[in-house]
Amino acid sequence: xxxxxxxxxxxxxxxxxxxxxxxxxxxxxxxxxxxxxxxxxxxxxxxxxxxxxxxxxxxxxxxxxxxxxxxxxxxxxxxxxxxxxxxxxxxxxxxxxxxxxxxxxxxxxxxxxxxxxxxxxxxxxxxxxxxxxxxxxxxxxxxxxxxxxxxxxxxxxxxxxxxxxx
Numbered sequence: 001x002x003x004x005x006x007x008x009x010x011x012x013x014x015x016x017x018x019x020x021x022x023x024x025x026x027x028x029x030x031x032x033x034x035x036x037x038x039x040x041x042x043x044x045x046x047x048x049x050x051x052x053x054x055x056x057x058x059x060x061x062x063x064x065x066x067x068x069x070x071x072x073x074x075x076x077x078x079x080x081x082x083x084x085x086x087x088x089x090x091x092x093x094x095x096x097x098x099x100x101x102x103x104x105x106x107x108x109x110x111x112x113x114x115x116x117x118x119x120x121x122x123x124x125x126x127x128x129x130x131x132x133x134x135x136x137x138x139x140x141x142x143x144x145x146x147x148x149x150x151x152x153x154x155x156x157x158x159x160x161x162x163x164x165x166x
Contacts, residue, residue: 033146037070037110039063040150041139049158052125056083056157062105062139063113065150072142073105080133082159083120090116108141122159131159 039062046057060077064070078100079085085101088094095102101118108114125131136154145151 033067035068035110036066036146037064037068037108037141037143038066038145038147038150039070039073039108039139039141040065041075041137041153043135043137043153043155045135045155045157047157049130049160050122051160052082052122052162054122055086056120056122058118058120058135058155059115060118060137061113061115062108064108064110066145066147067110068143069110070108070141070143070145071106073108074140075103075105076138076140077101077118078136079120080135082123082125082131082133083135084123086119086121088116088118125159125161127159127161129161132156133159 041060041062044059044061046059050056058077060075062073062075076097085094088103090103090105092103092105095104103116105114122133134154134156136152138152140151
């Protein structure tokens with residue numbers, strides 16, 4: 001009988017701790033989290049709109065918000081057919097593959113934050129009206145990540161046809 005009461009008391013205590021923890025925003029520690037990188041990436045544009053035959057630049061900012069280094073970090077960017085890659089300020093050689101343009105960043109220590117600029121040129125458009133062009137960036141690593149929710153970013157820019165002179 002005493003053993004059954006002790007078991008009920010332990011169960012009640014466990015449930016009470018969980019309710020108290022949830023109410024006050026505490027979480028009971030079951031075990032320490034394993035160190036892992038958490039990579040994030042964002043992209044911004046020098047403009048919200050442009051006309052064909054105009055330059056545009058994008059700034060890519062990426063960081064490791066985790067508590068462990070990320071190895072073999074790579075960034076990929078897809079440019080729509082209306083944009084031509086000109087150059088970048090990454091200080092690593094840009095490559096091309098099925099994803100678009102890629103940059104082998106290498107190792108990123110925990111807490112590291114970096115950025116670089118990509119310069120592109122909007123080609124002549126045959127569209128008679130405004131086009132929305134969509135640019136996507138992706139960051140990846142060979143190191144296991146516990147959170148990949150911020151591994152991609154995108155931005156839209158409006159492309160206006162060149163005004164006719166007639």
